[in-house]
Amino acid sequence: MSSxxxxxxxxxxxxxxxxxxxxxMGFTLQLGVTNLLNLSxxxxxxxxxxxxxxxxxxxxxxxxxxxxxxxxxxLVTFVLAxxxxxxxxxxxxxxxxxxxxxxxxxxxxxxxxxxxxxxxxFQFSFPSGSTLNIGPFVFTVLSLSLVGVAALVLxxxxxxxxxxxxxxxxxxxxxxxxxxxxxxxxxxxxxxxTWIISGALAGLAGLVYVTNSLTVDASAGLDFLVLVxxxxxxxxxGSPVGAVxxxxxxxxxxxxxxxxxxxxxxxxxxxxxxxxxxxxxxxSGVWSGPSRDEVTV
Amino acid sequence: xxxxxxTIAVYFGxxxxxxxxxxxxxxxxxxxxxxxxxxxxxGAYTYAAVTLGPDSGVNSFQHYILGANLPFPLPLLVAAxxxxxxxxxxxxxxxxxxxxxYQAAVFLLAAVIAIxxxxxxxxxxxxxxxxxxxxxxxxxxxxxxxxxxxxxxYAAFVALICxxxxxxxxxxxxxxxQRALRAARDDEPGARALGLNPSILRLQVFVIGGxxxxxxxxxxxxxxSAWSPGAWAYSETFAVLTGIILGGVSNDWGxxxxxxxxxxxxxxxxxxxxxxxxYPGLTDALVWVVIGVLWLTVxxxxxxxxxxxxxxxxxxxxxxxxWRGGR
Numbered sequence: 315m316s317s318x319x320x321x322x323x324x325x326x327x328x329x330x331x332x333x334x335x336x337x338x339m340g341f342t343l344q345l346g347v348t349n350l351l352n353l354s355x356x357x358x359x360x361x362x363x364x365x366x367x368x369x370x371x372x373x374x375x376x377x378x379x380x381x382x383x384x385x386x387x388x389l390v391t392f393v394l395a396x397x398x399x400x401x402x403x404x405x406x407x408x409x410x411x412x413x414x415x416x417x418x419x420x421x422x423x424x425x426x427x428x429x430x431x432x433x434x435x436f437q438f439s440f441p442s443g444s445t446l447n448i449g450p451f452v453f454t455v456l457s458l459s460l461v462g463v464a465a466l467v468l469x470x471x472x473x474x475x476x477x478x479x480x481x482x483x484x485x486x487x488x489x490x491x492x493x494x495x496x497x498x499x500x501x502x503x504x505x506x507x508t509w510i511i512s513g514a515l516a517g518l519a520g521l522v523y524v525t526n527s528l529t530v531d532a533s534a535g536l537d538f539l540v541l542v543x544x545x546x547x548x549x550x551x552g553s554p555v556g557a558v559x560x561x562x563x564x565x566x567x568x569x570x571x572x573x574x575x576x577x578x579x580x581x582x583x584x585x586x587x588x589x590x591x592x593x594x595x596x597x598s599g600v601w602s603g604p605s606r607d608e609v610t611v
Numbered sequence: 612x613x614x615x616x617x618t619i620a621v622y623f624g625x626x627x628x629x630x631x632x633x634x635x636x637x638x639x640x641x642x643x644x645x646x647x648x649x650x651x652x653x654g655a656y657t658y659a660a661v662t663l664g665p666d667s668g669v670n671s672f673q674h675y676i677l678g679a680n681l682p683f684p685l686p687l688l689v690a691a692x693x694x695x696x697x698x699x700x701x702x703x704x705x706x707x708x709x710x711x712x713y714q715a716a717v718f719l720l721a722a723v724i725a726i727x728x729x730x731x732x733x734x735x736x737x738x739x740x741x742x743x744x745x746x747x748x749x750x751x752x753x754x755x756x757x758x759x760x761x762x763x764x765y766a767a768f769v770a771l772i773c774x775x776x777x778x779x780x781x782x783x784x785x786x787x788x789q790r791a792l793r794a795a796r797d798d799e800p801g802a803r804a805l806g807l808n809p810s811i812l813r814l815q816v817f818v819i820g821g822x823x824x825x826x827x828x829x830x831x832x833x834x835x836s837a838w839s840p841g842a843w844a845y846s847e848t849f850a851v852l853t854g855i856i857l858g859g860v861s862n863d864w865g866x867x868x869x870x871x872x873x874x875x876x877x878x879x880x881x882x883x884x885x886x887x888x889x890y891p892g893l894t895d896a897l898v899w900v901v902i903g904v905l906w907l908t909v910x911x912x913x914x915x916x917x918x919x920x921x922x923x924x925x926x927x928x929x930x931x932x933x934w935r936g937g938r
Binding site: 351353398401402405409410411413414415417418419421422424425426428429432433533536537539540543547576577578579581582584585588589592593 | 705716
């Protein structure tokens with residue numbers, strides 16, 4: 315492989331990393347605070363993408379197109395969490411039982427979208443702007459703004475988590491929910507806030523995914539979920555900075571692999587990284603043993 | 612009608628093998644193998660690859676990778692072996708001391724990615740078009756008996772394998788090995804304290820289940836003589852799993868009932884007898900939505916299934932003997 319192709323794919327990788335990072339930050343926040351591995355996250359990303367698609371189709375303007383995705387994601391996630399997940403959490407409560415519920419939810423969402431969308435793949439047109447050469451890399455205005463959005467989300471999340479009382483409460487909840495509650499943290503309100511923020515990030519991730527890939531169908535979010543989860547687990551549950559760094563690794567690796575082996579291997583690269591993380595066992599709190607099984611939804 | 616019945620009988624047999632195999636992994640050992648369908652597909656593709664023979668130029672639409680044309684019982688054995696080998700590789704990576712929900716996520720993503728790669732890579736198994744014209748076993752029999760009778764012979768053969776599998780599953784189910792698996796599932800630190808190695812136990816059941824999955828894949832492809840990514844969407848695992856949960860996790864007869872209700876009474880009958888509504892493919896999508904809803908309903912209403920798992924009362928017998936002791 316020539317070095318130009320390598321550099322080019324690293325450039326693409328940075329854009330992909332921005333897309334992955336937004337989803338991974340939402341996922342890691344959700345996982346860190348609620349301890350629920352929500353496998354319907356990918357399908358919520360699809361919902362976000364379709365919400366923007368519909369807004370664009372109805373010519374509601376660029377602002378409405380951009381706002382539709384996080385809005386839909388937050389709404390769907392909040393409703394699901396407060397109705398379905400809360401219902402099952404009251405009955406059984408184990409992390410794995412609830413994972414099965416999120417799985418069925420994802421299945422229902424995916425095939426409902428499939429049925430509504432007549433099994434079609436939709437084109438998504440988004441103004442990508444002019445191309446810019448920065449050093450050896452080639453970016454478009456759009457891909458640079460994706461990187462900007464990811465950086466903005468990271469900065470906002472870090473500011474909330476480390477500079478405000480809400481952030482302190484969220485971090486306390488993720489470490490020890492019972493103790494946090496005993497200390498007077500308004501648990502219900504904080505959990506609801508987590509669902510809304512992470513849901514909005516899921517929807518936004520769906521939108522940025524389609525602005526990058528330009529097509530969307532009912533399984534788009536699930537296909538992309540592997541990169542998101544790989545980054546979230548590699549970065550460590552509950553750590554936004556870790557998620558972004560891991561997203562850079564996952565994004566660049568997936569694009570380099572895609573340049574070598576064909577585009578369909580890019581997600582396989584994500585799976586490979588995930589497998590590697592599991593084999594090499596870094597201290598990211600995902601190993602069995604003294605881990606808490608309760609979820610707080 | 613007879614044609615439909617024999618077809619459904621073969622499907623039921625293959626589904627049942629798959630369900631028992633997945634129940635060993637998911638029910639007995641607690642391994643959340645949401646990638647189960649991969650191992651069935653591995654068996655099916657291998658069966659196709661070793662029976663298709665060399666490229667004769669007749670079906671120029673597909674690639675021929677092995678060029679082998681093994682006689683009848685061998686392809687099934689090779690299919691089972693392929694399921695076992697793929698299971699071993701996947702199991703060595705995933706069955707470590709990892710939280711169960713993370714394992715589940717990895718399995719699900721592996722299934723999603725595997726089908727994407729196989730669909731896209733034409734050089735592997737002919738991409739999304741899949742393999743066709745896979746020869747059926749003992750084709751001469753088909754000529755002498757006619758298609759209808761041949762289908763029933765095939766169904767009887769599948770039934771025979773199912774009986775064999777049932778004997779295997781029942782005898783394994785009464786073994787100390789299965790109790791060790793359940794102990795490791797319910798109380799891992801406790802099982803370790805007894806000197807059991809949960810990772811090894813799970814790898815064993817994973818490979819055995821994978822071999823049965825490969826066998827069922829081989830039986831399916833030998834019957835329908837075609838196999839493509841459309842046959843092993845990641846959601847197929849959830850049809851099997853919904854049957855297991857509905858019937859009763861870790862209960863062989865419950866699994867049989869649940870598999871019949873979900874995979875035959877619901878899926879096959881709607882596919883074969885329900886008129887297509889709307890555009891092509893709408894019924895399929897709706898069937899999956901209903902399966903998702905059924906899954907949630909069973910988890911909510913009767914999480915232990917129609918026939919719940921039996922409890923072991925191992926200590927009862929020795930204790931009475933000790934109390935009456937002195938003999």
